[in-house]
Amino acid sequence: MININALEKQCPKCFGLGRIENPTWLQFWTMQNDLKDGFQTLTDQAQETSVENADHGQPTEPIFFICRECHGKGKILTVEGKRLMEFVRFWINPNY
Numbered sequence: 582m583i584n585i586n587a588l589e590k591q592c593p594k595c596f597g598l599g600r601i602e603n604p605t606w607l608q609f610w611t612m613q614n615d616l617k618d619g620f621q622t623l624t625d626q627a628q629e630t631s632v633e634n635a636d637h638g639q640p641t642e643p644i645f646f647i648c649r650e651c652h653g654k655g656k657i658l659t660v661e662g663k664r665l666m667e668f669v670r671f672w673i674n675p676n677y
Contacts (some may be wrong), residue, residue: 583665587659587661587662588658588659588661588662588665589656589657589658589659589662590656590657590659591655591656591657592648592650592651592654592655592656592657593650593657594648594649594650594651595648595650595651595655597655597656598648598655599647599648599651599653599654599655600645600646600647600648600653601645601646601647601648602644602645602646603640603642603643603644603645603646605640605642606640606642606644609638609639609640
């Protein structure tokens with residue numbers, strides 16, 4: 582009997598999510614949080630001026646990238662899993 586759990590493991594690069602956050606967006610979110618914290622300490626008139634002058638330089642890139650390690654699956658094959666895949670490929674495709 583084959584132990585299914587021994588055939589795959591969680592992707593170490595994306596931690597099983599299948600995607601990785603874009604660092605450009607991480608910088609944008611950090612900047613937005615800093616602005617929000619500073620905005621809350623301003624007076625009402627200063628808040629209006631701050632909103633009008635704010636640069637809304639939101640990145641045009643996607644928020645997440647598909648993980649290249651697991652191709653978005655969140656899991657990668659173990660050595661046993663790779664051996665099983667080679668076995669199956671051999672018997673499905675006789676020209677392999």
